[in-house]
Amino acid sequence: MAKNQQKNVAPENIEAVTKTEAFIDKYKKHIVYGICCIIVVAAAIICYVQFVSKPRAQKANEALFRCETYFQADNYDKALNGDGQGCIGLLKVIDDYGCTDAANLAKLYAGICYAQTEKWQEAADMLEDFDLQDDAVISPAALGALGNVYVNLGDNEKAIKTLLKAAKLADSDSLTPTFLLQAGELYEAAGQTEKALALYQQIKKEYVNSMAYQEIDKYIERVSK
16 A cells, blocks of 8 residues: 555655755765655655555554654654654654554654764664655655665765665656766765766766756766866
8 A cells, every 4th residue: 555655646746856965075964855845745645645444554644644743843853752742753653553554654754853863873774674665756765865874874885776776766857867966976986987977978868857967967077087
């Protein structure tokens, strides 16, 4: 069911992910904010559009929605751990409602919360545990977030592999070139300019309608010198 829910993400929210900054220094303190928008939309879909009849799943959806309110307000501690009142927290949703769609999405929320508070290893653990689907938006965005986390953990090689996987899974004019561009910048940072150039040329050839295409020539020129 998660796959069907993820495919229903509103098209206007896809563009938000393309507004991410470049890697390296710019990603030392900030995770991809556009991903947060996608997660918020996904939670709304789970809680309102496909409100299931099974009591356990319904309770999980309701609990996730309360967490999402704090998440959207950038109150990551209460989103994760609850407020001692009506919100039990994402970690409790995961523990209490395992194997539900809401619990799986809670892992993605939790990973972003940890990343936003620079708890990179905890973020990696959560995002790695998120159950990917074959959708073209949320799962690629989750992989993109995980790539960011790997950069902050100092594992650029794993970050590149994750971003390339995200680009392939997305297969879109918005997300794919964004992830390819980020992977290219990491290749540049590692001195692998030929691999970076190949990714930049792929963007120029295959994604002419993307935002990345508008400035890709300067990247190509930079690594071609």
